[in-house]
Amino acid sequence: MTTQRLAIKQQQCSVLGLALSWAGYLAGLAFLAYQRNWAGGVLWLAVVPSIRLALYRYFPSLSRFLGYGRVDDEVPAQVNRAPVTVVFYSFFSCPFCPIVLQRLEALQKKMDFTLEKIDVTFNPQILMRKQIRSVPVVEVGSNRLIGNATTEELARFIGHAQPLEPFKAA
Numbered sequence: 001m002t003t004q005r006l007a008i009k010q011q012q013c014s015v016l017g018l019a020l021s022w023a024g025y026l027a028g029l030a031f032l033a034y035q036r037n038w039a040g041g042v043l044w045l046a047v048v049p050s051i052r053l054a055l056y057r058y059f060p061s062l063s064r065f066l067g068y069g070r071v072d073d074e075v076p077a078q079v080n081r082a083p084v085t086v087v088f089y090s091f092f093s094c095p096f097c098p099i100v101l102q103r104l105e106a107l108q109k110k111m112d113f114t115l116e117k118i119d120v121t122f123n124p125q126i127l128m129r130k131q132i133r134s135v136p137v138v139e140v141g142s143n144r145l146i147g148n149a150t151t152e153e154l155a156r157f158i159g160h161a162q163p164l165e166p167f168k169a170a
Contacts, residue, residue, distance in 0.1 A: 009067045012134040012147030013094035015120070015127060022093070025049075052093060059095035071099055074150040079107065082158045085114040089130070089137040092121040096148045100136040103151045113158060 025048055032041035055062065063071050088104055090097035101117070108115045120126050120135070127133075138145040138154065145157045 009069075010134075010147055011063075011068050011071065011096055012136070013091065013096060014134050015091055015132060018091050018093055018135075056093060056095050060099065063095075071096070071148055072150075073103065074152040076152045076155045079110050079155045080159050082111045082113045084140050084158065085116060086158055087116045087118060087139040089118050089120050089126070089132055089135055089139065091135045092119065094135050097136045100138065100148060100154070103149070103154055104138065107151060107155055107158065111155065111158060 028044050028048070029041060032038075032044055060071050063069065086104065086108075088101060090101065104115055107113075118126065120132060130137075130139075134146055136147065138149070138157065140158055143157070145154070149157070
C-alpha cells in the first residue's frame with residue numbers, strides 16, 4: 001500500500017467546492033464594500049488570495065497536515081509506448097491538478113501519447129456533458145481516472161488503454 005492511500009480525505013477537488021470558494025471570496029468583497037469597510041476590503045482583497053496562492057504553491061508539503069495524506073510519487077522503472085490520446089481535465093486553484101499534469105507531461109515524453117489539456121473552470125457545458133464533479137480527471141477513451149495518481153498508476157492506466165481504430169469507410 002502506498003503512503004498516498006493512507007489519506008483521510010480523497011485526493012481530489014470537488015468542482016462545486018472550488019467554485020463556491022471563489023464565489024465566497026467575491027461575496028466577502030461585496031459584503032465589505034456594502035459595509036463600507038474599505039480597510040477590511042483591501043485586507044480581504046490581498047490576504048485571501050495570498051493564502052490561497054501559498055496553499056496552492058506549497059500544497060505537496062502541506063497535504064498531510066490538511067488530512068489528504070502525502071502526495072509522493074512512485075516512478076515506474078519502465079513504461080511502454082501508448083499510441084492513445086489522453087485528455088486531462090483541470091479546474092483553476094485545484095492543488096492536485098498541477099501535480100498530475102506534471103506527471104502526465106513527464107510520461108508523455110516516455111510513452112509518446114497525445115496529451116490534450118482542458119481547463120473546465122469556465123466551461124460548465126463540459127462539466128455537465130462529461131458529468132465531471134471532481135478534478136483532476138485523466139480520460140483515455142471511455143475510461144477515467146479521477147483524483148491524484150502516482151506516475152506509476154498513470155502509466156498503468158494509460159498503458160492498458162486500447163488505441164482507437166481509425167475509421168474505415170465501407
